[in-house]
Amino acid sequence: MMETNTKVILIVSIVVVLIIAGAAYLLYKPAPSQAVKIVVAARKGTYSEGLKLAAKEYEAKTGIKVEVVEFDYAGLHEKLAQEVVQATGAYDVVMMDDPWLPEFASSGLLVPLDSLLAQRGGVDPDFIGSAVNVCRYKGKLYAIPYVGNVQLFVYNKQLFAKYGLPEPKTWDDVLHAAEVIHDKEGIAGYVFRAAKGNPIVTNLLPIFWGSGVEVVDNEGNVDLDTPRAVQVFNFILELKRYAPEGTENFNSPEVKAALANKATAMSIVWPGWVPNLDTKVWKVIVPPGSKPMIGAWLLGIPKSSRHQKEALDFILFVTSREMQKKLALEAGVPPTRKSVYQDPDVVAKYPWYPVQLSALENSKMRPRLPQWKRIEDTLANYWHQAFTGQMSPEAALKGAAQEVRAILKGG
Amino acid sequence: MGSERWVGWLLVAPALLVLAFLTLFPIVYNVYLSFHETRITYRRIVYVWRGTENFAKMIRDPLFAAALRNTLYFMAVATASEVLLGLGLALLFKEGFRGREKVAPIILLPMMLPTIVVTAFWKTLLHPEFGAINNILEALGLPPVNWLGDPRVAMNSIVLVDLWQWTPFVFVFLYAGAQTVPRDLEAAALVDGASRLQLYRHIVIPLLRPYILVATLLRLIDTFRLFDKVYALTGGGPGVATESLTLSVYRYAFNYHMLGYAAALSLVMLGILSLVILAYLAYTRGGGVL
Amino acid sequence: MRAGRVLVYVLVALALAWTLFPIYWVAVTSFKPNSEVITKPPTWIPLHPTLEHYYRLFAEEHFHVYIANTAVVSLGSTLLALLLGAPASYAVARSKIGAAAGRGFLAWNLVVRMFPPIVMAIPIFTVFRQLGLIDTRLGLIIAYQVYALPYTIWLLNGFFRDIPWELEAAAMVDGASTLQTFARVALPLAVPGIVTTVILSTIQTWNEFLYALIFIYSQEKMTITVQIAGYIQEFKIEWGLLASSGLVSSLPVLALSAAVQKYFTRGLALGRGVKG
Numbered sequence: 008m009m010e011t012n013t014k015v016i017l018i019v020s021i022v023v024v025l026i027i028a029g030a031a032y033l034l035y036k037p038a039p040s041q042a043v044k045i046v047v048a049a050r051k052g053t054y055s056e057g058l059k060l061a062a063k064e065y066e067a068k069t070g071i072k073v074e075v076v077e078f079d080y081a082g083l084h085e086k087l088a089q090e091v092v093q094a095t096g097a098y099d100v101v102m103m104d105d106p107w108l109p110e111f112a113s114s115g116l117l118v119p120l121d122s123l124l125a126q127r128g129g130v131d132p133d134f135i136g137s138a139v140n141v142c143r144y145k146g147k148l149y150a151i152p153y154v155g156n157v158q159l160f161v162y163n164k165q166l167f168a169k170y171g172l173p174e175p176k177t178w179d180d181v182l183h184a185a186e187v188i189h190d191k192e193g194i195a196g197y198v199f200r201a202a203k204g205n206p207i208v209t210n211l212l213p214i215f216w217g218s219g220v221e222v223v224d225n226e227g228n229v230d231l232d233t234p235r236a237v238q239v240f241n242f243i244l245e246l247k248r249y250a251p252e253g254t255e256n257f258n259s260p261e262v263k264a265a266l267a268n269k270a271t272a273m274s275i276v277w278p279g280w281v282p283n284l285d286t287k288v289w290k291v292i293v294p295p296g297s298k299p300m301i302g303a304w305l306l307g308i309p310k311s312s313r314h315q316k317e318a319l320d321f322i323l324f325v326t327s328r329e330m331q332k333k334l335a336l337e338a339g340v341p342p343t344r345k346s347v348y349q350d351p352d353v354v355a356k357y358p359w360y361p362v363q364l365s366a367l368e369n370s371k372m373r374p375r376l377p378q379w380k381r382i383e384d385t386l387a388n389y390w391h392q393a394f395t396g397q398m399s400p401e402a403a404l405k406g407a408a409q410e411v412r413a414i415l416k417g418g
Numbered sequence: 419m420g421s422e423r424w425v426g427w428l429l430v431a432p433a434l435l436v437l438a439f440l441t442l443f444p445i446v447y448n449v450y451l452s453f454h455e456t457r458i459t460y461r462r463i464v465y466v467w468r469g470t471e472n473f474a475k476m477i478r479d480p481l482f483a484a485a486l487r488n489t490l491y492f493m494a495v496a497t498a499s500e501v502l503l504g505l506g507l508a509l510l511f512k513e514g515f516r517g518r519e520k521v522a523p524i525i526l527l528p529m530m531l532p533t534i535v536v537t538a539f540w541k542t543l544l545h546p547e548f549g550a551i552n553n554i555l556e557a558l559g560l561p562p563v564n565w566l567g568d569p570r571v572a573m574n575s576i577v578l579v580d581l582w583q584w585t586p587f588v589f590v591f592l593y594a595g596a597q598t599v600p601r602d603l604e605a606a607a608l609v610d611g612a613s614r615l616q617l618y619r620h621i622v623i624p625l626l627r628p629y630i631l632v633a634t635l636l637r638l639i640d641t642f643r644l645f646d647k648v649y650a651l652t653g654g655g656p657g658v659a660t661e662s663l664t665l666s667v668y669r670y671a672f673n674y675h676m677l678g679y680a681a682a683l684s685l686v687m688l689g690i691l692s693l694v695i696l697a698y699l700a701y702t703r704g705g706g707v708l
Numbered sequence: 709m710r711a712g713r714v715l716v717y718v719l720v721a722l723a724l725a726w727t728l729f730p731i732y733w734v735a736v737t738s739f740k741p742n743s744e745v746i747t748k749p750p751t752w753i754p755l756h757p758t759l760e761h762y763y764r765l766f767a768e769e770h771f772h773v774y775i776a777n778t779a780v781v782s783l784g785s786t787l788l789a790l791l792l793g794a795p796a797s798y799a800v801a802r803s804k805i806g807a808a809a810g811r812g813f814l815a816w817n818l819v820v821r822m823f824p825p826i827v828m829a830i831p832i833f834t835v836f837r838q839l840g841l842i843d844t845r846l847g848l849i850i851a852y853q854v855y856a857l858p859y860t861i862w863l864l865n866g867f868f869r870d871i872p873w874e875l876e877a878a879a880m881v882d883g884a885s886t887l888q889t890f891a892r893v894a895l896p897l898a899v900p901g902i903v904t905t906v907i908l909s910t911i912q913t914w915n916e917f918l919y920a921l922i923f924i925y926s927q928e929k930m931t932i933t934v935q936i937a938g939y940i941q942e943f944k945i946e947w948g949l950l951a952s953s954g955l956v957s958s959l960p961v962l963a964l965s966a967a968v969q970k971y972f973t974r975g976l977a978l979g980r981g982v983k984g
Contacts, residue, residue, distance in 0.1 A: 025779075051942065076927055079941050081673075086925055088675060093842060094461045097926060115460030203655035253546055255656060256567040260944050310460060381674050388481065392657030397569045406480060425886040426804025430813065433796035433857060440828060440854050441820045447831035463834070507723060513716050521720060523969060525727055530965040532915035534933040535954040538940050539734045542947045548746045550733050557749070582730065614712065643824045646917045646933075650940045664826045664918070671830050672922060684827045691824060 044072045045317055047100040048086060051077035053279045054102070054154050054304055057340035060333070061325045068324075071317060080104070080205060084380060087309075091116045094311035099318040103150065104205075105141040105303045106373045106383070112144035113377040118308040120148045123319055131344075133328065137370045138303050138343040144375065150305035151322050152343040156277055157301050157366045158213060159359070160294040161284060163272040166192060175295045178217050181273060182246050188272045189249040196249035198271040202258040203391040208383050209302065210275060211390055214246075215239050216371065217296025223374045223382060227415045231386075232408035240393060240400035247394070255395050277302065278341040278363055291359035293366045301370035303343065343367075378414050385410045445688070451681035458675050465678070472682035482683065484658035485666040486690070488573055492644055492662070493694070496580045497637040501630060503581065504588025508626075509618055511589075512596045522590075529586045533646040540579045541566075541651055566652050569659040576647050576660055584640070588633045595629030596622065631702050638698065642691050663687050738762070738951035745947050761948035762956070771935070771953060775960075778931040781845050781920075782913035785852035786860070786906050792853070793860035794902070798890050800861075801868035802876070814865060817858035828854050829922055836923070848923045848931075855916065856909050863908065867901025868894060907968045911961050932957045 047062070049055035055077050062073035076098070078086055087101055091114045103111065111117050124130055130139055130148065138152035162175060162184070170191060172184045185196025201207045215222050220236045223229050230236060247254065251265060263280055265271045269288065281291055293299055306322045308315050324330060331342040335353050341363065347353055348364040357363075376382065386407055393403035452472055454465040476482055507525065511518060528536065543550050544565035552562040565575040599622055607617050623630075645664040648654055654661040654669075667687065671680035737745055738761055740754045765771045800810040832851055833842070841847030871894060879889045895902075920931040936957060939950045 079938070082938070082941075085673065088458075088673070089925055091458055091460060092463055092675075092837070095843065114458050203653060203657065253564060253567055256564075258944070384673075388658055391655060392569075395567075395569050395656045397657045397659065410480075423805060426799040426802075426806075429795035429799035429886075429890070430805055433792040433861060434813070436792055436853055437816070437820070437857060440832065440851075440857070441816075441823070444828040444831035447834070448827065451830065451834075463837075506719075510716060510719055510723070515713075515716050515720055521724065523966070525723060526965075527727060527731065527962070530911070530962055531958050532917075532933055532936075532961065534915075534917050534936050534940075535958055538936055538950050538954045539730045541940055542737060542950065543730055543733065545945070548748070548750070548945060550729075550750065553748070553750050582726070586727075639822050643826075645826070646937075649917075649921075650937050664824060667826050667830075668918070668922075671833075677830060677834065681830055684824075684830060687824055688827050691822070695822070 043314055043317055044074060045099045045314055045321055046097060047073060047075045047102065047321075048083060048098040049075050049077055049102040050080055050083045050104075050304070053339055057154075057334040057338040058102070058325065060338055061321075061330055064330070064333075065321055065324055069320075071321075073321060087111060087116065090309055090311065094309075096309075096311040096313050098309055099312040099314045100322060101307050101309055102153065103305045103307055105301065105305055106379045108141060108149060108305060108307075109144050109375045110377045110380060111307070112147070112149040116307075116309050116311075117149040118310050118312075118315060120150070120308075120319070124148070127323070133344045133346050134326075135343055135345055135364070135367050137301055137367055137372070141301060141303050141372050142305050142307075150307035151326050152303045153306045153322075153326055153340075154279075154304035155341040155343040155348075155363070155367055156279070156303050157341075157363060157370050158209070158294055158299045159276050159278060159281065159363060159366060160292050161266070161274055161276050161281070161289045162292070163188075163269065163288055164290040165288055166272050174290070174292065175273070178214055178242065178246075178296045181295055182242065182249075185246060185249040185273065192272070194269070195251040195254075195265070195271040197246055197273045198257065198262055198265045199247065199250050199254045199394075200257050200259065200262045200275070201255045201391070201394055203256075204387050205383060206258050207390050207394065208386050209300065211243060211394075212373070213275065213294050213297065213300055214243055216298070216300070217294075218242075222386070223376070223411060223415075225375050227376070229408050229411050229415075231411065232405045236404050237400050240390075240404060243394070244400070255391070279339055281359060282339045282357065286358065291362055293362060293369075298369050298371035299366045301367065301372050376415070381414050382411050385414065445685075448681040448685050451678050452685055453678070455678035456675060463675075463677070468678060472679045473686075475679065476682060476686060481658060481661060481666055481669075485661045485663045488659070488661055489642065489644055489663045491573060492577060492580075493638055493641040495574070496577045496584075496641045497634055499577070499581055500585045500588050500637055501634050503585045504633065505592055505623075505626070505630065507585065507589040508592035508596050509622065511593050512622070513614075522593075526586045526590060528583045531583070533583065534650060536579060536583045537647050537650045540575075540582070544575055544651075567656055569656045572652055572656060572659045576644070576651065579647055579651070580641065580644075584637065588637065591633045591636075592626060592629050595626050599625050635695070635698060638694060639691070642694070663690075734951045734954060737947050738955055740948060742946045742948050746945055761952040764949060765952050765956065769935075769949070769953075771932070771956065773928060774930055774932045774935045775957075777845065777929055778914055778933070779960075781848050781852065781931060782910045782916075784845070784849040785856045785913050786909040788849060789853060789856035789860040789909060790902065790906065793857055794864055794895070794898075795890065797861045797864040798868050798894055801865050802873075804886065814862070817861050820854075820858045821862075825854060825918055829919065833922060841923075843924055843926050843929065845924070845929055848919060851919050851923055852913050852916070854919075855912055859912060860905055860909055863905045864898070864901060867898050867905070870901070871897045904968050907964050911964055914961055914964075 047058055049058050055075055058075045062075055066072055083102070084107060087103065087107070090098065091111065134152060135155060138155055142148055142150040142152055166188055167174070167184065170187050172187060173180065175181045175184055181197060187196070188194065189196040200210045212222060215236065218235065218239045220230055220233065220239055221228070222231050251270060253261070259280070262274060263283070266274060266280070266284060275294060306325065308318045308322070312318055326343065328344055328346055331344050331347045332350055332353060334340040335342050335347060336356060342348060345364065348360050354360050373379065389398070389403040389407035392398040393400045453467065453469060455468045455472065457464045457466055511522065546552060546562060546564045546567060549565070551565065555562055563571060566572055603621060604617060607621055643664055644662040645668065648660045648662050648665050652660045654665050667680050667683045670676045670683060736752070736754060739757045739759070740751070741756055741758050741760065744751060744755060799805055800813055803810055836842050836847050836851070841850065875897070876889050876893050879893045884892070915933065917933040917937065920934050921937070924930055924934065936950070936953055939953055943950050
């Protein structure tokens with residue numbers, strides 16, 4: 008009896024598998040290519056939703072189909088890194104985090120846009136200067152800024168009023184307020200987005216910058232192992248005492264949840280998270296202590312693309328004034344044009360936009376180094392170990408400095 | 419006989435060629451690569467001669483050191499616990515109980531599943547706040563554990579997942595071996611007044627020794643390759659607490675495109691595995707295989 | 709004695725609970741709406757059971773594409789391994805290339821199976837790059853020979869050795885060439901062994917992750933293991949989809965494993981070189 012049953016299971020599963028395989032092949036046989044299609048490689052999230060919205064409009068307007076393929080942060084970087092060598096032409100438009108630009112520009116992946124744009128009137132001065140700057144490498148333009156991301160800071164103004172705390176202007180203010188609120192209110196005073204990788208680096212850098220430690224600069228000077236830097240890290244560890252349990256593994260979803268639940272009183276935020284915050288409770292300001300970190304997302308064109316002209320048309324469409332306003336209002340995508348930040352309809356919906364604009368105009372970018380991805384990973388490794396108590400700050404910063412110097416030397 | 423040989427080689431040739439390409443060539447090429455480093459330019463990878471620089475770098479590389487430490491720890495703890503538990507299960511089944519034939523396939527389920535699926539299951543179970551394991555602990559009044567985020571616990575959580583997945587393998591392997599213990603030997607011992615415990619200790623387990631040794635060797639070889647679980651559960655974190663050898667080679671090769679260094683690491687990995695296996699064979703004087 | 713028996717049943721029950729609990733939990737999660745997944749205390753039986761995650765898995769995530777890819781790649785690599793390995797293992801089993809060479813060949817296959825797969829990955833990757841085989845299912849099928857070929861050769865060698873020699877000897881006496889004997893006499897007799905080998909090898913490559921991650925990166929060609937890894941990163945607390953994808957991915961392998969249950973121990977033993 009067992010034999011027959013097993014045979015039946017076997018036959019059924021083989022048949023099922025074959026059916027699925029056949030069906031899938033039939034369904035996904037590449038359609039005979041008629042119209043031009045543009046493929047966009049994007050990072051999954053709010054901004055890719057914006058691209059999809061724009062894609063629909065673009066298709067309605069021009070008949071050109073735009074497909075948005077989504078990846079997570081690390082996956083997108085990996086795909087682009089592969090594309091440098093494979094040059095498959097799979098993507099016509101690539102979305103990039105601004106620190107990646109030096110890497111992909113220097114390795115020759117991206118089409119330089121200066122001459123192409125010159126034919127269309129050059130770079131529109133409506134774009135915010137700092138956003139355009141991160142699209143340049145060694146003076147040449149390689150991308151157009153799509154998302155005007157800049158780090159902002161929110162604090163619970165109700166709680167601050169309750170305890171008579173002033174608006175934080177320095178990180179010492181933050182620490183003091185965190186301590187007070189943690190002790191008196193019983194919630195976390197501050198929350199770190201400290202998951203290993205890109206999150207912990209982008210979250211701790213502003214604290215270093217705010218105390219005058221560059222970490223790494225554009226020329227490759229490293230001041231990561233100075234006594235001042237160690238002081239800063241000890242400060243960070245002290246601030247951690249008022250942070251929620253598990254903060255060392257928090258990524259965007261967890262921080263957003265903490266803010267939504269009012270489980271914390273302060274946090275660094277990216278603009279995309281702000282629309283979901285109750286403005287009666289939270290006030291949006293420029294991060295205390297130093298120039299805010301810009302984290303723009305850019306759109307570029309790989310040299311391997313077979314539809315470069317159409318790609319550029321789409322990019323200019325997405326970043327046009329009308330589209331940026333629409334995406335800001337409907338998808339919550341922070342714009343990169345001054346006029347949109349000052350548009351009355353937009354400001355009515357997002358009252359903190361003037362703050363964001365001034366933050367962008369005064370923003371600071373991460374070092375323009377092609378090896379940034381490796382440097383970021385190295386910093387993340389060491390900082391995360393020190394943050395979770397596996398290493399002392401001195402040892403971690405020393406180790407990190409050593410490795411970063413080696414990477415910059417070409418090792 | 420001559421033509422027989424000729425035909426024989428003809429039959430073997432295709433497999434031989436493919437194997438040579440897929441297994442011999444890579445080792446040789448790794449050696450070549452390990453003395454170079456790659457520079458990525460558009461459409462081309464350029465190989466630059468670097469001499470023994472990659473090996474020198476490896477000695478000073480803290481990521482590699484952590485990966486080596488973690489992998490060896492994982493190998494030792496996972497293998498030991500899986501063999502012990504698997505042996506226990508095998509003996510339990512040997513004892514016999516009603517419904518044994520129906521229960522056995524269920525016990526084997528975990529090792530049939532794709533590793534990444536096992537990983538996905540445990541990712542949900544080990545979540546510090548919503549995971550079932552912590553919920554159970556809380557229900558029992560115990561404090562929750564930060565399974566994947568606490569650097570002291572993380573690697574052990576990986577061991578736990580591996581245990582769940584692969585103990586059944588050791589179990590079924592040893593159970594098959596246990597079937598070969600001659601019944602009359604057992605019967606004789608029992609008649610002579612041996613207790614069940616003595617029976618196991620002095621007769622069954624010693625007879626199972628070759629199987630236990632082979633199972634141990636197989637688990638050692640498999641745990642050395644740790645990748646899927648750490649890639650998906652922790653990314654090597656927190657910090658570098660769960661970085662594994664394969665993960666670090668993968669990182670250097672495919673995230674940083676340092677193929678030369680990655681090739682050097684691969685060779686060293688192979689060397690370390692060989693040392694472990696040789697040590698094991700020497701220590702167990704043949705390890706049940708020879 | 710009584711206490712001893714009770715202990716046995718208690719331990720068996722514990723082993724069952726330990727084994728089944730994660731699977732049960734994930735199965736239940738796959739039928740819970742995401743809002744219910746994060747309720748505390750957790751619900752052991754879904755309060756609002758839903759099929760939305762399964763629907764989403766196929767309608768939105770197109771999971772059937774990934775299943776098809778995995779099926780194509782694992783069956784393809786198994787068949788290729790069979791084509792290459794069956795003649796080879798027959799030749800070795802019947803000492804057609806001499807006893808020493810045969811033993812050496814088998815030994816090499818055994819040694820290769822011990823290598824960590826990442827060791828071969830980088831050189832194969834660089835060569836595939838030159839040949840344009842990166843990001844192709846064919847490339848992955850060839851790369852999978854690293855896993856499938858030695859496994860197939862080893863298993864089939866055992867099965868061929870178990871076939872009584874007399875029938876082949878008779879055929880050769882009647883004037884059949886080696887090739888004819890192989891094709892007309894040995895192969896048909898080895899069919900159960902071949903079926904077992906096919907299933908075991910398919911299971912192995914179906915579950916594989918590292919090479920699938922390295923050699924394929926276009927969304928539409930991905931295998932289910934890489935997809936699920938993506939879901940793990942992506943769905944941090946929305947586990948419904950993760951659970952349903954895990955279960956759906958496991959079903960084919962479980963079915964295949966069930967089919968070879970009784971050969972399993974034998975296959976294991978033969979596969980590992982220990983007569984059992």
